[in-house]
Amino acid sequence: MQAAMHRLVGKKAFVTGGSRGIGAGIVCRLAREDAAVAFTYRGRRDAAERVEQEIKKSGGQAIAIQADSGDPDALTKAVDHVAEELEGIDIFVSSAGTLLFKPIEQFTLEDFNHIVAVDLRAAYVGSKTVLKHMGKGGRIVFISSNIADHAALPMTSLYSMAKAGLDGLCKGMARDLGPKEITVNTVHPGPISTDANPEDGPYSKQLKSFMASPKFGKAEDVAGLVAYLVSDEAAFASGASYRIDNAFAA
Numbered sequence: 001m002q003a004a005m006h007r008l009v010g011k012k013a014f015v016t017g018g019s020r021g022i023g024a025g026i027v028c029r030l031a032r033e034d035a036a037v038a039f040t041y042r043g044r045r046d047a048a049e050r051v052e053q054e055i056k057k058s059g060g061q062a063i064a065i066q067a068d069s070g071d072p073d074a075l076t077k078a079v080d081h082v083a084e085e086l087e088g089i090d091i092f093v094s095s096a097g098t099l100l101f102k103p104i105e106q107f108t109l110e111d112f113n114h115i116v117a118v119d120l121r122a123a124y125v126g127s128k129t130v131l132k133h134m135g136k137g138g139r140i141v142f143i144s145s146n147i148a149d150h151a152a153l154p155m156t157s158l159y160s161m162a163k164a165g166l167d168g169l170c171k172g173m174a175r176d177l178g179p180k181e182i183t184v185n186t187v188h189p190g191p192i193s194t195d196a197n198p199e200d201g202p203y204s205k206q207l208k209s210f211m212a213s214p215k216f217g218k219a220e221d222v223a224g225l226v227a228y229l230v231s232d233e234a235a236f237a238s239g240a241s242y243r244i245d246n247a248f249a250a
C-alpha cells in the first residue's frame with residue numbers, strides 16, 4: 001500500500017459499483033485520502049459490507065447502499081439519500097458497468113438496452129441527480145474503457161459503443177459545467193485484474209500480448225489516477241479521457 005495522501009479532507013464522494021473490482025479500489029483510495037465515501041452495489045451485500053467495515057475500521061466514513069445503476073429511480077433515490085446524509089456531494093464517480101460480449105449477430109435489443117442503461121445512461125442519470133447537490137469545485141469521473149479507443153477484440157461492439165458514448169457526454173458536460181468550476185473526465189482502463197476480467201481468465205494470454213509488458217493492471221492503478229482527477233490539483237483537467245492501459249491502445 002502506498003503512503004496515504006490527504007488531498008480530500010472534508011470532501012464527500014459517491015461511487016457507483018464500489019463494492020468490488022475497480023470501483024472498490026476507488027472507494028478505498030478516496031477514503032484513504034480522507035473523503036467520506038458512499039458507494040453502491042448491485043446484489044452482493046457481503047462484499048459491500050467488507051469494504052464498508054474496512055474503511056470504518058481505519059477511522060473513515062463509508063456508506064454502502066444497494067442500487068442498480070440500470071434502474072434510474074433506484075440510482076436517483078440513492079444519490080438523494082446520500083446527499084442528505086452527507087450534506088452534499090463533491091465527487092461523483094460512475095464505475096458500475098456491465099461487461100457483455102457477443103458477436104454482433106447474436107446481440108439482442110434487450111442486450112442493447114441493458115448495456116446502454118448500465119454503462120451509459122447511469123452516468124447521465126447519476127450526474128443529473130448529483131448536480132442538484134454539488135457546488136463549485138465539484139468533480140465528475142466516468143469509468144470508460146480503452147476499448148472505446150481501440151476495439152482490439154471481436155464481440156465488443158455494444159460495450160465499445162456505450163463506453164465511447166461516455167466520452168461524448170463528458171465533453172459536453174465539461175463545457176456546460178466549466179463556469180461552475182466543476183470538472184468532468186473519463187478514465188479508460190485497459191485489462192485490470194478483477195472478478196469480471198481475472199488475470200488468469202480465458203482471454204488473458206491474448207490481452208497480455210497487446211500490452212507493452214505482459215501483465216494486467218490492478219484496481220489501485222486506476223484508483224490512483226481517479227484520486228488525482230478528483231483532487232483540487234486537477235482543476236485544469238476537464239473534458240478529457242485518460243488511458244491507463246500499459247500501452248495496449250498505443
Ligand SMILES: NC(=O)c1ccc[n+]([C@@H]2O[C@H](COP(=O)([O-])OP(=O)(O)OC[C@H]3O[C@@H](n4cnc5c(N)ncnc54)[C@H](OP(=O)(O)O)[C@@H]3O)[C@@H](O)[C@H]2O)c1
Pocket residue numbers: 016017018019020021022023024040041042043044045047067068069070095096097098099118143144145146188189190191192193194195196197
Ligand atoms: N476490469 C477491466 O479489465 C476493465 C477494463 C476497462 C474498463 N472496466 C470498467 O470498469 C468498471 C468496473 O469493472 P470491474 O472489472 O471492476 O467489474 P467487477 O469486478 O465485476 O465489479 C463490479 C462492481 O460493480 C457493481 N455493479 C455491477 N453492476 C451493477 C449495477 N447494475 N448497478 C450497481 N452496481 C453494479 C458490483 O456490485 P455487486 O458485487 O453487488 O454485483 C461490483 O461492486 C466497469 O464499468 C467496466 O466496464 C473494467
